[in-house]
Amino acid sequence: MAVDVVMPQMGESIFEGTITKWLKKPGDKVERDEPLFEISTDKVDAEIPAPAAGVLREIKIGEGQTVPIQTVVAVIDAAGSAPAAAAAAPSPAKTPAPSAPEKLAEPTATPSPAPARGDGRPVRSSPLVRRLAREKNIDLAALRGTGTGGRISKRDVLAAISEGGARPPQAPPSATGAAAHAALEAAVPRERICFGRYEVQPMSVMRQRIAEHMVLSKRVSPHVYSIDEADMTRVAQLRAAAKSEFEKQHETKLTFMPFFVRACVEALRAFPVVNASVDGTSLVLHGEINVGIAVALEGGLIVPVVKNAEEKNFLGLQRAINDLAERARTKKLKPEDVQESTFSVTNPGVFGGLMGLPVINQPNVAILAIGAIQKRPTVVEDAIAIRSMVYLTLSYDHRAVDGAMAHQFMGQVKQRLETWSEEIL
Amino acid sequence: MAQVTYLEAIRLALREEMERDPTVVLLGEDIGVYGGAFQVTQGLLERFGWERVIDTPISETAIVGAAAGMSYLGLRPVVEMQFIDFIACAFNQVTNYVAKSHYLRGAPVPMVIRGPAGGGVHGGAFHSANPEMYFVHTPGLKVVYPATAYDAKGLLKSAIRDNNPVLFFEHKFLYRRIKEELPDEDYVVPLGQAIVRRPGRDLTIVTYAAMVHASLEAAGRLAGEGIEVEVVDLRTLLPLDRETIVASVQRTNKLLVVHEDTRTGGIAGEIAALVSESAFDDLDGPVRRVTALDTPVPFSTPLEEHFLPNAERIAAAARDLAKY
Numbered sequence: 001m002a003v004d005v006v007m008p009q010m011g012e013s014i015f016e017g018t019i020t021k022w023l024k025k026p027g028d029k030v031e032r033d034e035p036l037f038e039i040s041t042d043k044v045d046a047e048i049p050a051p052a053a054g055v056l057r058e059i060k061i062g063e064g065q066t067v068p069i070q071t072v073v074a075v076i077d078a079a080g081s082a083p084a085a086a087a088a089a090p091s092p093a094k095t096p097a098p099s100a101p102e103k104l105a106e107p108t109a110t111p112s113p114a115p116a117r118g119d120g121r122p123v124r125s126s127p128l129v130r131r132l133a134r135e136k137n138i139d140l141a142a143l144r145g146t147g148t149g150g151r152i153s154k155r156d157v158l159a160a161i162s163e164g165g166a167r168p169p170q171a172p173p174s175a176t177g178a179a180a181h182a183a184l185e186a187a188v189p190r191e192r193i194c195f196g197r198y199e200v201q202p203m204s205v206m207r208q209r210i211a212e213h214m215v216l217s218k219r220v221s222p223h224v225y226s227i228d229e230a231d232m233t234r235v236a237q238l239r240a241a242a243k244s245e246f247e248k249q250h251e252t253k254l255t256f257m258p259f260f261v262r263a264c265v266e267a268l269r270a271f272p273v274v275n276a277s278v279d280g281t282s283l284v285l286h287g288e289i290n291v292g293i294a295v296a297l298e299g300g301l302i303v304p305v306v307k308n309a310e311e312k313n314f315l316g317l318q319r320a321i322n323d324l325a326e327r328a329r330t331k332k333l334k335p336e337d338v339q340e341s342t343f344s345v346t347n348p349g350v351f352g353g354l355m356g357l358p359v360i361n362q363p364n365v366a367i368l369a370i371g372a373i374q375k376r377p378t379v380v381e382d383a384i385a386i387r388s389m390v391y392l393t394l395s396y397d398h399r400a401v402d403g404a405m406a407h408q409f410m411g412q413v414k415q416r417l418e419t420w421s422e423e424i425l
Numbered sequence: 426m427a428q429v430t431y432l433e434a435i436r437l438a439l440r441e442e443m444e445r446d447p448t449v450v451l452l453g454e455d456i457g458v459y460g461g462a463f464q465v466t467q468g469l470l471e472r473f474g475w476e477r478v479i480d481t482p483i484s485e486t487a488i489v490g491a492a493a494g495m496s497y498l499g500l501r502p503v504v505e506m507q508f509i510d511f512i513a514c515a516f517n518q519v520t521n522y523v524a525k526s527h528y529l530r531g532a533p534v535p536m537v538i539r540g541p542a543g544g545g546v547h548g549g550a551f552h553s554a555n556p557e558m559y560f561v562h563t564p565g566l567k568v569v570y571p572a573t574a575y576d577a578k579g580l581l582k583s584a585i586r587d588n589n590p591v592l593f594f595e596h597k598f599l600y601r602r603i604k605e606e607l608p609d610e611d612y613v614v615p616l617g618q619a620i621v622r623r624p625g626r627d628l629t630i631v632t633y634a635a636m637v638h639a640s641l642e643a644a645g646r647l648a649g650e651g652i653e654v655e656v657v658d659l660r661t662l663l664p665l666d667r668e669t670i671v672a673s674v675q676r677t678n679k680l681l682v683v684h685e686d687t688r689t690g691g692i693a694g695e696i697a698a699l700v701s702e703s704a705f706d707d708l709d710g711p712v713r714r715v716t717a718l719d720t721p722v723p724f725s726t727p728l729e730e731h732f733l734p735n736a737e738r739i740a741a742a743a744r745d746l747a748k749y
Contacts, residue, residue, distance in 0.1 A: 127708045154709040
């Protein structure tokens with residue numbers, strides 16, 4: 001019995017994934033739940049286990065290709081059925097020896113093969129779609145299907161006809177073959193972008209998702225910014241004094257981040273509207289405080305989430321933050337690690353930024369940016385003193401939060417940091 | 426004009442045809458004095474007398490055989506099966522004798538066999554069947570199954586006037602549940618013509634009898650979701666109106682067939698094959714079916730509700746197909 005292996009849905013808002021690596025070759029034996037391939041989505045990179053034990057008969061989608069969720073990417077001959085790949089199968093189309101997996105994408109057994117994409121992937125359509133394509137001279141391989149599993153449906157081909165026929169794949173082609181999303185469209189025509197000497201570098205999946213998310217957030221949420229300044233001298237001294245003891249005792253790094261997160265948690269408790277989401281004409285006030293922490297990665301960033309930050313003590317916060325950051329950098333985050341944030345924190349200061357004006361991480365209504373902690377001359381009670389100062393910026397969604405509340409919220413964060421009293425060891 | 430139920434429309438058709446044509450006679454169990462198990466023939470004995478409204482012994486094979494003989498002698502008998510399930514007792518007469526008479530002997534049999542069919546009234550396995558497909562598979566017969574009072578009257582009149590044997594299925598769930606105003610003047614609905622009950626562009630539901638109403642309800646729900654469903658009521662299963670089915674599929678490009686009959690060997694399979702043969706290049710998705718389960722009709726209310734298709738299941742299948 002043949003079992004289809006499909007591109008899984010690795011999170012609610014994920015609609016496609018890129019196969020980054022096949023861990024098995026056609027003909028290989030696989031155990032159920034044994035890692036079969038690796039994928040990359042906008043949220044996570046993950047290993048996908050085999051859905052059944054048996055022999056990997058065919059890889060339909062090669063490495064580097066991006067396909068919609070539920071697309072069949074491989075076929076396994078489940079254990080107990082005829083081991084088609086092992087014996088000298090009568091089918092002549094099979095087993096072109098141990099060549100690269102990509103070459104196996106199109107098995108070419110049917111007498112009249114379906115049209116194939118440039119990457120060899122068959123185009124799924126319907127009799128009607130194929131007839132319309134014939135009549136109107138449409139290249140189906142150039143269309144993006146919106147039907148179930150990426151099928152090209154009547155509405156897709158009619159849309160192409162009304163646009164005057166499917167254009168050939170756009171040059172310069174994108175490496176993933178994924179069609180440009182509306183959010184990623186260029187603001188000016190390509191002729192005015194591609195001039196002189198240039199190199200076209202296709203965006204990674206992550207880059208595209210970040211772009212989409214940022215455009216969406218800016219479109220949906222009217223951003224307003226409140227900037228405040230906090231005196232971090234007390235916290236900095238506390239951290240400097242406790243650092244080596246903390247790291248020896250708990251075997252984890254002591255950073256500034258848990259101080260800021262703790263201060264935010266207290267302020268979010270006082271202003272629940274800042275720990276909310278907008279749903280049409282309703283505000284959804286979250287009962288948990290799940291703090292997303294932006295982590296910079298090569299070529300992008302990811303926002304893993306410290307869940308139930310309100311229930312964690314200082315050490316618990318620090319451990320959670322370090323664990324998430326480490327797993328973000330080693331691509332070991334699970335889908336749930338990047339979901340269900342209720343508020344976010346970003347830290348441009350680690351790269352020297354004095355202050356930042358971040359874009360809200362949807363569906364949050366606010367994000368705090370932490371600038372660089374610098375010693376600055378500051379007026380303290382009519383004297384000029386050298387203090388460790390930081391600029392804090394809150395970007396917030398004016399649909400939910402007004403300036404008065406934002407500044408009161410920031411005042412609480414600032415006060416908490418300046419008068420820090422919690423034991424940290 | 427008064428509101429007329431599906432059942433009253435059938436009675437009106439019988440009465441008007443008997444008034445119009447003295448060769449029309451009725452035969453059946455308890456149709457005279459008692460007026461029929463469902464009171465379809467109520468009052469007809471009083472109006473037309475013993476010779477034209479004949480109470481018979483309880484033998485379906487004898488009733489059909491007698492009616493066939495009467496038809497040879499110039500009469501137009503209309504036979505009632507108390508429940509259409511019992512037509513199985515006359516199966517040999519209907520399929521071997523009545524259906525083949527004209528072909529084998531040049532002797533047409535202008536008769537109608539009518540009776541209550543269908544489930545949804547907790548009648549159990551002997552009183553709820555939809556045996557239409559035994560007869561759709563029998564060349565020489567015509568098979569009619571109306572969904573509205575207007576059609577019930579107009580189609581029964583056509584059936585009585587037709588020179589072929591016509592099996593006329595009446596859905597007992599609809600008998601007293603639906604009513605409409607009917608024209609005062611004489612009208613007929615021609616056999617073999619389906620009708621588009623509701624136009625739509627996204628997919629076609631082909632159905633008949635009680636499922637027309639469930640399908641229309643589903644179509645109404647889906648319209649609220651932006652899915653425009655076309656509902657085709659077959660009205661006659663044999664001969665099948667292939668042109669109307671194919672034309673609708675050519676408009677919408679997707680087909681869902683719904684029937685209350687059980688799944689295997691139901692007319693949905695025939696229609697799927699027809700569309701695949703005649704309109705393959707117009708299909709934008711697979712032909713799907715919503716039907717009863719392949720079991721006898723259960724007596725228990727929850728089991729019967731599970732067995733029968735309903736608007737919810739039709740809407741779910743249509744939604745899925747529209748998305749395909």
